[in-house]
Amino acid sequence: MPHRHLAPMLAALLALAVQAAPGNGDSGTQPEDRSHLPQLGDPYLPPAARKPAQRPPLAGAALQAQARAKLQQRFAAADPLKTGSISLAQAKAAGLGYVVQHFAEIDRQGSGRVSFEQVERHQQGAR
Amino acid sequence: MPVSLKPTHSYLLAITLALAACGGGGGGGSTPTQPTQPGNPADRGFSDPLAYSSSGNASLSVANEGAALTHHSLNLGGRVIDYTATAGHLIASHPQTSQPKAAFFYVAYTAKNQDVRTRPVTFFYNGGPGSASVWLHLGSYGPKRLQVGYPATSQPQPFPLVDNQESLLDTSDLVFVDAIGAGLSQAIAPHTNQTFWGVDADAEAFRDFVTRYLAVNQRTASPKFILGESYGGVRSSVLADLLEAAGTRMNGVILLSPILNYYSNCAVYSPGEANCTGFLPTYANTGAHFRLTNPAQTDYAAYAQQVRSYAASTYSPAVANWLGSRLPPSNNLVDQLVGLTGARANLWQANLSLHPNTYQFQLITGTVLGRYDARVTAPQGSALASEGDPSSTFITSSFASTIRSYLTSQLKYTAQTSYAISSNAIQSWNWQHDGQDLPDTLPDLAAALQQNPNLKIMVLHGYNDLATPFHQTELDLARLGNVPGLRIHNYEGGHMMYLDDASRVRTKADLAAFYASSLN
Numbered sequence: 001m002p003h004r005h006l007a008p009m010l011a012a013l014l015a016l017a018v019q020a021a022p023g024n025g026d027s028g029t030q031p032e033d034r035s036h037l038p039q040l041g042d043p044y045l046p047p048a049a050r051k052p053a054q055r056p057p058l059a060g061a062a063l064q065a066q067a068r069a070k071l072q073q074r075f076a077a078a079d080p081l082k083t084g085s086i087s088l089a090q091a092k093a094a095g096l097g098y099v100v101q102h103f104a105e106i107d108r109q110g111s112g113r114v115s116f117e118q119v120e121r122h123q124q125g126a127r
Numbered sequence: 128m129p130v131s132l133k134p135t136h137s138y139l140l141a142i143t144l145a146l147a148a149c150g151g152g153g154g155g156g157s158t159p160t161q162p163t164q165p166g167n168p169a170d171r172g173f174s175d176p177l178a179y180s181s182s183g184n185a186s187l188s189v190a191n192e193g194a195a196l197t198h199h200s201l202n203l204g205g206r207v208i209d210y211t212a213t214a215g216h217l218i219a220s221h222p223q224t225s226q227p228k229a230a231f232f233y234v235a236y237t238a239k240n241q242d243v244r245t246r247p248v249t250f251f252y253n254g255g256p257g258s259a260s261v262w263l264h265l266g267s268y269g270p271k272r273l274q275v276g277y278p279a280t281s282q283p284q285p286f287p288l289v290d291n292q293e294s295l296l297d298t299s300d301l302v303f304v305d306a307i308g309a310g311l312s313q314a315i316a317p318h319t320n321q322t323f324w325g326v327d328a329d330a331e332a333f334r335d336f337v338t339r340y341l342a343v344n345q346r347t348a349s350p351k352f353i354l355g356e357s358y359g360g361v362r363s364s365v366l367a368d369l370l371e372a373a374g375t376r377m378n379g380v381i382l383l384s385p386i387l388n389y390y391s392n393c394a395v396y397s398p399g400e401a402n403c404t405g406f407l408p409t410y411a412n413t414g415a416h417f418r419l420t421n422p423a424q425t426d427y428a429a430y431a432q433q434v435r436s437y438a439a440s441t442y443s444p445a446v447a448n449w450l451g452s453r454l455p456p457s458n459n460l461v462d463q464l465v466g467l468t469g470a471r472a473n474l475w476q477a478n479l480s481l482h483p484n485t486y487q488f489q490l491i492t493g494t495v496l497g498r499y500d501a502r503v504t505a506p507q508g509s510a511l512a513s514e515g516d517p518s519s520t521f522i523t524s525s526f527a528s529t530i531r532s533y534l535t536s537q538l539k540y541t542a543q544t545s546y547a548i549s550s551n552a553i554q555s556w557n558w559q560h561d562g563q564d565l566p567d568t569l570p571d572l573a574a575a576l577q578q579n580p581n582l583k584i585m586v587l588h589g590y591n592d593l594a595t596p597f598h599q600t601e602l603d604l605a606r607l608g609n610v611p612g613l614r615i616h617n618y619e620g621g622h623m624m625y626l627d628d629a630s631r632v633r634t635k636a637d638l639a640a641f642y643a644s645s646l647n
Contacts, residue, residue: 045396051564054563
């Protein structure tokens with residue numbers, strides 16, 4: 001579901017209309033210097049940062065797949081030659097602390113390498 | 128068998144000196160201790176020789192891990208908790224290169240004589256981004272709190288600092304840590320504060336602080352929690368994923384008035400740009416508070432449920448339609464919205480996706496409602512209304528002055544500069560995250576849960592918060608599907624619902640239950 005539907009010109013026209021609405025006064029104006037406010041008026045975006053979403057917000061199974069892809073990507077960064085598995089040294093170099101700590105348990109066959117799927121199984125069955 | 132928590136001060140001093148030696152000079156060489164002040168003879172104050180800056184281009188050429196260590200006790204309804212307070216810095220370093228990133232300022236409250244294997248430790252931070260964590264530190268669950276007395280605004284200031292009967296110190300050790308550029312936290316050269324003013328760099332630095340804290344204090348085996356407020360929700364989601372990947376198993380993530388997705392909170396856009404459905408139950412309950420709804424409503428929870436249903440079935444589709452077509456809403460729809468919220472017909476006719484700023488200024492003619500706590504009001508044109516949020520203006524000076532005097536007089540920590548309640552980070556923040564211009568952190572939360580299915584999530588919101596509306600978080604979290612153990616609690620009050628005396632008692636009880644459920 002897209003969050004913003006308006007072409008910029010329409011948005012500008014609407015802003016004028018809202019400003020001109022009876023009884024609406026100066027509502028909607030916020031001070032640009034927020035340094036005096038607790039937590040800086042959080043949440044707040046400077047006008048230049050207000051941008052439309054590049055993709056729809058995923059939910060349910062699609063969101064879970066997106067999250068898994070993120071984890072796969074992190075794992076793959078430790079495996080530059082795309083072998084499908086990483087060594088303890090590669091896990092250390094990539095900062096994959098979970099893999100480093102549990103390497104021996106994950107690598108049950110003692111092959112010296114672990115795959116993403118093995119790590120995932122360990123995490124989801126762990127503790 | 129209880130394992131006593133070893134004071135870390137002498138260890139920290141050694142690091143201080145080592146770093147000063149490596150740093151090649153620059154003001155770090157003087158002895159960091161000062162004569163013990165009156166009080167507990169075991170107290171060791173710390174006079175930090177360094178000056179800290181909130182500027183984007185600020186950078187420490189030398190840092191230290193010095194800290195003041197003081198001894199205290201808190202009487203919680205007859206149960207005395209003896210604890211230490213540690214106030215100072217720890218250095219967050221890159222996990223692979225060990226290059227120092229920043230000196231994080233923190234205050235840690237640690238109960239004495241606890242078993243570190245079962246005693247939880249919780250890291251607290253506010254949001255902004257750019258805010259120091261003073262609001263949580265002196266307002267929520269620390270051993271002391273400022274007696275604010277919301278929603279009244281007649282109390283003299285500064286508010287008294289009192290023993291906190293709702294402190295979480297009976298449940299967990301508490302670490303209040305300030306973001307880089309806020310409080311007394313600062314980047315270390317060659318980095319500048321600006322280096323860490325972005326969604327990812329900020330969360331990575333917090334990960335490295337947590338890692339350092341756990342290692343120095345021998346707490347890696349302890350149950351671990353993070354509690355972030357507002358933008359702290361974004362930080363927590365990203366941080367939870369990073370900590371799990373780094374091998375730091377978390378027990379719980381507590382989201383207090385969080386924003387989780389900048390694309391879904393219409394308050395960060397201009398009026399008429401985005402769908403404000405997530406605010407409708409907040410408008411309704413706030414209208415109920417001011418007795419403007421028809422019929423009158425007294426049960427917030429029941430009314431919120433009624434309005435959630437109405438929002439889903441009727442209001443949200445109508446707003447989506449209006450954003451596309453701009454056709455005036457039907458009189459019937461407007462009548463329903465007036466009855467549900469108390470906001471006048473002309474406001475809905477002008478903008479069916481009623482913006483919280485409009486609601487805040489227009490619900491009651493001549494009166495400005497608080498943005499953080501809509502129950503806190505001030506006459507238009509009054510001093511309290513001059514900054515646009517009476518609920519924030521009312522409390523700021525007390526928090527800012529009290530943290531400074533408290534650090535000096537009670538925690539015996541001083542630096543060459545005073546504690547900064549905020550930086551200007553929000554103006555130059557790098558919002559990019561996960562391939563988008565703005566952070567949507569639901570995938571981060573999902574990734575954290577995939578890595579650690581035992582991770583528990585708790586959400587606390589105020590019914591009268593016009594900044595981060597409770598229903599928007601519910602809609603955001605619904606994207607995760609079923610999350611075992613997820614607890615969502617809403618309370619009378621605003622963004623900082625813990626400033627409401629009755630709600631703070633309830634939040635404390637709910638938090639204690641959450642901790643109990645998360646210690647597995």
